[in-house]
Amino acid sequence: MKIYLAATAALSLLLSTVGSSAQVAATAFNSAPDLAYEAVPNFFKAPAGDYMGELQGVATNSKGQIFAFFRGPNTRLWQFDQNGRFVREIGKDFYGFMFAHSVRIDRHDNIWTVDEGTNVVTKFNPDGTKVLMVIGHRPSQADGPYATPKGPNPPDEKYTLCRPTDVAWDQQDNIFIGDGYCNNRVVKYDRNGKFLAQNGGPAPGKGENQYNLPHGLQVDHQGNVYVADRGNARYVVLDNNLKWKTAYTQYGSAWSDCISEGPHQYLFMSNSNPNGNAPGSWKIGGQIYKAELDGTVVGKFGHAGKLAPGFQVVHMMDCRNPNSIIVGEIESWRMQKFVLKGSK
Amino acid sequence: MKRLATLLLAAAALAMPAAAQELGYATSQPLTLPHDTFFGMAAGVATNSKGNVFVYTRNGEPTVTLGGSRTFAHGGSSLYEFAPDGKFIRQIGKQVYGFLAAQQVRVDSSDNIWVVDRYSSMVMKFAPDGRQIMLLGRKPESVDVPSSPDTGRGTPPGSGSASDLFQSPTDVAWDAAGNIFVADGIGNARVAKFTRDGVFVKSWGSRGTADGQFKTAHGIAVDAGGNVYVGDRGNSRIQVFDNDGNFKSSITSGGDPEAICITPGAHQYLFSSNSNPANDLDRGGEIYKLELNGTVVGKFGQAGKGPRDFGSVNAIDCRSANSLYVAEAGNWRVTKVDLH
Numbered sequence: 001m002k003i004y005l006a007a008t009a010a011l012s013l014l015l016s017t018v019g020s021s022a023q024v025a026a027t028a029f030n031s032a033p034d035l036a037y038e039a040v041p042n043f044f045k046a047p048a049g050d051y052m053g054e055l056q057g058v059a060t061n062s063k064g065q066i067f068a069f070f071r072g073p074n075t076r077l078w079q080f081d082q083n084g085r086f087v088r089e090i091g092k093d094f095y096g097f098m099f100a101h102s103v104r105i106d107r108h109d110n111i112w113t114v115d116e117g118t119n120v121v122t123k124f125n126p127d128g129t130k131v132l133m134v135i136g137h138r139p140s141q142a143d144g145p146y147a148t149p150k151g152p153n154p155p156d157e158k159y160t161l162c163r164p165t166d167v168a169w170d171q172q173d174n175i176f177i178g179d180g181y182c183n184n185r186v187v188k189y190d191r192n193g194k195f196l197a198q199n200g201g202p203a204p205g206k207g208e209n210q211y212n213l214p215h216g217l218q219v220d221h222q223g224n225v226y227v228a229d230r231g232n233a234r235y236v237v238l239d240n241n242l243k244w245k246t247a248y249t250q251y252g253s254a255w256s257d258c259i260s261e262g263p264h265q266y267l268f269m270s271n272s273n274p275n276g277n278a279p280g281s282w283k284i285g286g287q288i289y290k291a292e293l294d295g296t297v298v299g300k301f302g303h304a305g306k307l308a309p310g311f312q313v314v315h316m317m318d319c320r321n322p323n324s325i326i327v328g329e330i331e332s333w334r335m336q337k338f339v340l341k342g343s344k
Numbered sequence: 345m346k347r348l349a350t351l352l353l354a355a356a357a358l359a360m361p362a363a364a365q366e367l368g369y370a371t372s373q374p375l376t377l378p379h380d381t382f383f384g385m386a387a388g389v390a391t392n393s394k395g396n397v398f399v400y401t402r403n404g405e406p407t408v409t410l411g412g413s414r415t416f417a418h419g420g421s422s423l424y425e426f427a428p429d430g431k432f433i434r435q436i437g438k439q440v441y442g443f444l445a446a447q448q449v450r451v452d453s454s455d456n457i458w459v460v461d462r463y464s465s466m467v468m469k470f471a472p473d474g475r476q477i478m479l480l481g482r483k484p485e486s487v488d489v490p491s492s493p494d495t496g497r498g499t500p501p502g503s504g505s506a507s508d509l510f511q512s513p514t515d516v517a518w519d520a521a522g523n524i525f526v527a528d529g530i531g532n533a534r535v536a537k538f539t540r541d542g543v544f545v546k547s548w549g550s551r552g553t554a555d556g557q558f559k560t561a562h563g564i565a566v567d568a569g570g571n572v573y574v575g576d577r578g579n580s581r582i583q584v585f586d587n588d589g590n591f592k593s594s595i596t597s598g599g600d601p602e603a604i605c606i607t608p609g610a611h612q613y614l615f616s617s618n619s620n621p622a623n624d625l626d627r628g629g630e631i632y633k634l635e636l637n638g639t640v641v642g643k644f645g646q647a648g649k650g651p652r653d654f655g656s657v658n659a660i661d662c663r664s665a666n667s668l669y670v671a672e673a674g675n676w677r678v679t680k681v682d683l684h
Contacts, residue, residue: 049435049436049437049438049474050438050439051440052482053439053440053441054441070419071441072439072440072441073419073441073443074418074437098409098416099412099413099414099485115415116413117409117411117414118413119412119413137413138411139412139413141410141411143410144410162413183412259397280519303542304478305543306478306479306480306541306542306543307477307478307541312479330482331479331482332478332479333476334481
């Protein structure tokens, strides 16, 4: 009887998962043109005998050097050159690294990491030899190991982050942080790390000025903020003062976004296939969308798949060059490079 | 329900051959590790087409972090490769995210190395050169200490979830077309089938004693015809399914199977280890050699710590039908067994 009940529960859970996945099937899916693309096979070369883990963060600097922030047995930050050759590890055993979530490079080539294990955002200098700033603070070791908060969310204090997800900057170097898995807000700090504003709050919600896991964010050259509101499957657009402007709801699961550099900026969005990959989800998810900043679709490329060049849950994209996309995937422990060839 | 299980167990015990022929055998321990390196619990052993030997062992300290948003566990198990003569070649994957608690290693027909980890609940495929090329399942982001059976994601343990997430998986096997069969395992009690590209096809089984149910799906092997043999540890039987998971028969002549293996070649044999529990050296421990239909060819060995004994065998490699490797979880060693 117990088994029967459990099986029923499992079935209903399964059905609801499939149902929500289907809803997330991105209404842009059928209408968006397919972009021609090529995967660059085995572009990234790890040091002999070493391995990357869950690929949470990928970013390039202005020289085209590539940074990977991943969850191995320890959380690690690796630098590669423009040709995918390993250069060095940055921040080995660093106090702010425990459970990687994002790496981004600002317009001065400083390296920023977001760690949702230590709840700390760290700014390194471009060489990765100095820590220039930390935002948030790490919980006390004396509190022991504790699991992810499941109950009421902790208060959204100005300077305490709770499993933060991502970081971005405007042209004045103000800092924007997605915070995160247990708070549900976007926070704005000035260039020196002083609190300026927030949008959202500790509790999740699906209305305007609410979030259900702000999982990634980017800022365009005008200072607008684009938030991947994963739990609500939408991309929220805020102005520079975090006032609500609009939301794009047609691009699927809203795991991660990326805004390209250059005079004509594009918005890339990942309809990452869900964790757990409920049967059927392979057919409806995984692709990356390219859009104008106003939300008009340009096209899509890629698909879910456990073997390269498929996507096994895209977690972050680098799109500094909108025709050369680097993709980090969680569940394949893989970083891939794709060259976009334009519309088919 | 419990009474029925007991009856079934008793029936299985009665059905066990009282006088299976004793097979002659010799044992040796040819694998040599570098100085100051030792096997811990020897969980998995497998050979590739060149005769190289792979061992997946729990021989480290799984570490759990303090001062963070979660209880994060890492480390604890190692994968080693040896030459056919037993000389150490290398460690593979010292820095692999999913190596926590070794459960099994298998090598497919293309010499890819597949690692099954019980605590990370992952099946990891490595190319012969050690490159990681495919992953099934996902390591839980946070673990409970001590571990609870439902650590991780997915549906309730034992419910037969149709998902590609595992809970304490135990073993992996392939058919000739490359389809992947995962015994999942201890937390779940089911078999999950994937295409060779890792696309989930279906799963079957749940916790129970009826045909097609498992106490624990503890070992898995596929014969040349694509039939799937599942070691149903706790129910003292090896269940045979067709390639789509339809129940065909139960083999009860191989004891309570902790580890199973099917030989390649024209005439295939099925080995089954009636492994002794870790806390009991006074019963079981013998390994059965069977025809695929369950007919007993013979048996060898017994529980113990001596050179000709076996201590809780967790894996059998039977690429050569007369020259086996067994991984002894209880004796922290890998033994080569030559049958004659």
